[in-house]
Amino acid sequence: MHANDPQRFIVRMEIYAAAGLLDLDAESHASAENDLKTVIAQLAKADPDEMEDQTYRQLRFDLCDPCRRKLMATPLGPAAD
Numbered sequence: 001m002h003a004n005d006p007q008r009f010i011v012r013m014e015i016y017a018a019a020g021l022l023d024l025d026a027e028s029h030a031s032a033e034n035d036l037k038t039v040i041a042q043l044a045k046a047d048p049d050e051m052e053d054q055t056y057r058q059l060r061f062d063l064c065d066p067c068r069r070k071l072m073a074t075p076l077g078p079a080a081d
Contacts (some may be wrong), residue, residue, distance in 0.1 A: 007065040016056045 043051065063071065 009063045009065070009068040011061040011063055011068075011071065013059040013061075014057075015059075017054065
């Protein structure tokens, strides 16, 4: 495949953590504050690249037509056993 190939396709993929619904009341506020302190302490020790992989990743692929067809046939890849 060459950069000027007319049968070239760009695939962009964005993967990010889904946010859950937060419903805090007065009782859960104190617990949430402790949970937040725990998470901050864990993040201080964590590898930044690993944390980024768990929260957000953007990918871009240049594909030839046969590879595009394979991707379209099974967008998530072969089924795991």
